[in-house]
Amino acid sequence: MCGIAGYVGTKNASEVIIEELKRMEYRGYDSAGITVTHKDELFTLKTVGKLNALEELISAQKTKLNSHCAIGHTRWATHGKPSSANAHPHTTPKVSVVHNGIIENSAELKNKLIKLGYEFESETDTEAVAKLLDYYYNGDPVETILCTQKELVGTYALGIMFKGYDDTLFALRKESPLIVGLGNNENFLCSDLNAILNYTNKYYILENNELAVIKKDSVAVFDQNGQKLDKKINIATWQADVNDKHGFEHFMLKEIFEQPNVLKEILKHNIKNGLPDLELQALPNLEEIEKIIIVACGSARYAGLLGKYWIEKFARLPVEVEIASEFRYSYPILTSKTLVICISQSGETADTLAALRLAKLNNVPTLGIINVKGSSMSREADHVIYTNAGAEVAVASTKAYMAQICILYLLAVELAFKRKTLQESQIFELSKDILDIPEKLLNILKDNLKEVENLANFCSQFSNIFFIGRGLDSAIAKEGALKLKELAYINAQSYVAGELKHGPISLITENALVISLLSQERLQKKMISNILEAQARGGQILLISKEKILQNIPAQMKTLELASCNDDVMPFLTVVVLQLFAYFVAKTLGHDVDKPRNLAKSVTVE
Numbered sequence: 001m002c003g004i005a006g007y008v009g010t011k012n013a014s015e016v017i018i019e020e021l022k023r024m025e026y027r028g029y030d031s032a033g034i035t036v037t038h039k040d041e042l043f044t045l046k047t048v049g050k051l052n053a054l055e056e057l058i059s060a061q062k063t064k065l066n067s068h069c070a071i072g073h074t075r076w077a078t079h080g081k082p083s084s085a086n087a088h089p090h091t092t093p094k095v096s097v098v099h100n101g102i103i104e105n106s107a108e109l110k111n112k113l114i115k116l117g118y119e120f121e122s123e124t125d126t127e128a129v130a131k132l133l134d135y136y137y138n139g140d141p142v143e144t145i146l147c148t149q150k151e152l153v154g155t156y157a158l159g160i161m162f163k164g165y166d167d168t169l170f171a172l173r174k175e176s177p178l179i180v181g182l183g184n185n186e187n188f189l190c191s192d193l194n195a196i197l198n199y200t201n202k203y204y205i206l207e208n209n210e211l212a213v214i215k216k217d218s219v220a221v222f223d224q225n226g227q228k229l230d231k232k233i234n235i236a237t238w239q240a241d242v243n244d245k246h247g248f249e250h251f252m253l254k255e256i257f258e259q260p261n262v263l264k265e266i267l268k269h270n271i272k273n274g275l276p277d278l279e280l281q282a283l284p285n286l287e288e289i290e291k292i293i294i295v296a297c298g299s300a301r302y303a304g305l306l307g308k309y310w311i312e313k314f315a316r317l318p319v320e321v322e323i324a325s326e327f328r329y330s331y332p333i334l335t336s337k338t339l340v341i342c343i344s345q346s347g348e349t350a351d352t353l354a355a356l357r358l359a360k361l362n363n364v365p366t367l368g369i370i371n372v373k374g375s376s377m378s379r380e381a382d383h384v385i386y387t388n389a390g391a392e393v394a395v396a397s398t399k400a401y402m403a404q405i406c407i408l409y410l411l412a413v414e415l416a417f418k419r420k421t422l423q424e425s426q427i428f429e430l431s432k433d434i435l436d437i438p439e440k441l442l443n444i445l446k447d448n449l450k451e452v453e454n455l456a457n458f459c460s461q462f463s464n465i466f467f468i469g470r471g472l473d474s475a476i477a478k479e480g481a482l483k484l485k486e487l488a489y490i491n492a493q494s495y496v497a498g499e500l501k502h503g504p505i506s507l508i509t510e511n512a513l514v515i516s517l518l519s520q521e522r523l524q525k526k527m528i529s530n531i532l533e534a535q536a537r538g539g540q541i542l543l544i545s546k547e548k549i550l551q552n553i554p555a556q557m558k559t560l561e562l563a564s565c566n567d568d569v570m571p572f573l574t575v576v577v578l579q580l581f582a583y584f585v586a587k588t589l590g591h592d593v594d595k596p597r598n599l600a601k602s603v604t605v606e
């Protein structure tokens with residue numbers, strides 16, 4: 001997490017840095033800072049809070065900020081609470097540093113530097129890097145950085161400025177992403193390419209242990225031995241997404257409303273003559289795959305749970321769904337007939353990226369289901385299916401998740417076709433079912449909005465909320481509970497309904513709200529029993545159900561009816577209600593919906 005920005009050129013550097021940081025605020029927003037060169041000195045401003053707090057500081061200091069060379073940072077705390085002292089850049093009179101990653105041996109470095117007479121002002125791991133650079137500084141920045149690097153253990157993308165080098169930025173990368181943008185008489189540094197696409201589409205990707213020296217009219221890249229490298233220039237073929245709320249109160253609401261269109265586009269491009277075609281040619285011998293392992297984090301993993309269900313049901317292929325942070329340190333059984341699928345909106349999530357690399361190390365074919373083009377995973381996976389959901393700005397994933405589950409559904413149907421596990425007529429039926437979904441979603445957004453808002457008002461008074469469901473609904477229950485936790489800060493838990501009586505039911509009292517998902521006709525009798533069991537313990541029930549099933553509910557409870565469609569595609573409808581629900585509860589409670597506390601959109605540290 002954390003976003004690194006850098007600029008050297010002819011424009012006002014602080015303005016460019018703020019523009020870059022705005023596009024990377026999703027990487028962290030607890031504090032921010034900037035260093036510019038000013039009359040041969042390094043001048044730094046930093047503050048706790050979101051970027052607008054930094055903007056205010058900058059406008060109060062306009063004259064000093066009138067520079068053409070700067071580095072900036074937006075932070076998600078790893079070491080030390082959000083505060084001005086812990087915000088980046090970290091400086092000494094000679095050097096200024098912004099960092100994304102974790103310096104694992106920072107405590108040892110700090111002890112060594114204290115013995116050498118250095119004093120520390122922050123609780124961060126990064127300050128040790130700044131002081132170490134200061135200690136080794138011998139007038140030659142490249143030598144100093146290479147010497148310092150030898151002592152660093154951990155992950156880092158570093159943007160560095162030295163006093164006396166008014167027109168030069170230095171950058172060093174290990175694991176955490178770092179990109180050098182190549183402009184006309186100006187060059188850039190950033191953690192995410194999309195931050196600079198408004199200025200240039202040409203860029204270098206810094207690889208591990210590469211060091212860049214960036215001036216306005218030249219960029220030189222060196223390896224860790226100081227050898228100059230011949231880097232390939234990449235060209236982005238896409239435009240920067242417009243980060244605009246288009247009249248919506250929040251990005252999250254806008255992104256929820258974009259979902260019918262996102263689905264329409266995916267279906268238009270990936271269903272040909274009534275059959276899914278995800279252009280999987282890059283994955284040879286797909287028909288011979290004997291096992292799939294889906295690896296992801298958070299919502300992307302919950303999308304994977306739906307994928308497992310569909311792939312096992314339609315294509316009769318065993319699927320395991322793994323939490324990336326566990327998978328990367330496990331002992332997975334990987335053979336050439338295993339396909340590893342990594343799902344990620346950002347394509348930068350550190351654990352998912354490490355899982356992808358582990359699979360590649362084992363010579364296993366890898367498929368990425370990724371939203372952000374040019375991201376690390378999109379470059380490293382053997383084959384990529386882009387979800388093409390457009391920029392997702394709100395921290396809570398909505399349209400990217402929707403796009404992931406759509407791709408997974410199509411993948412399951414396509415695998416069924418290729419493996420001949422279903423008849424052609426069934427394949428056409430499954431494709432038709434999903435083609436009807438965008439219209440149904442539009443109707444929900446039109447007809448059910450007020451009802452969901454009212455229910456959310458009622459529910460916001462509960463501090464214990466359970467989400468229960470069976471089959472596909474149990475995966476949606478997990479996503480619904482996660483959304484509510486991250487946005488409304490309510491202790492929301494999800495359970496497979498059949499598991500309640502094995503322990504969790506003891507938590508159900510009249511103070512608990514049980515949001516019961518009942519979209520699966522074939523499981524309705526079992527599910528109704530579980531709902532009544534929860535109600536008998538005093539739990540207040542909110543039932544979200546397919547309209548057809550609702551008539552069979554014997555007891556009085558709050559209900560929300562959803563349009564009827566085949567069980568297999570019901571998750572597409574149910575999840576949008578849960579997204580809206582979390583949105584309205586968070587709004588009622590007065591929380592920052594787009595930037596919930598303690599979170600960042602892209603988790604690039606372990």
Ligand code: M6R
Nearest residue numbers: 298299300344345346349396397
């Ligand atoms: O960028 P990724 O899809 O890899 O991110 C994975 C999770 O961090 C992400 O889905 C997270 O759980 C969302 N904030 C959920 O809304």
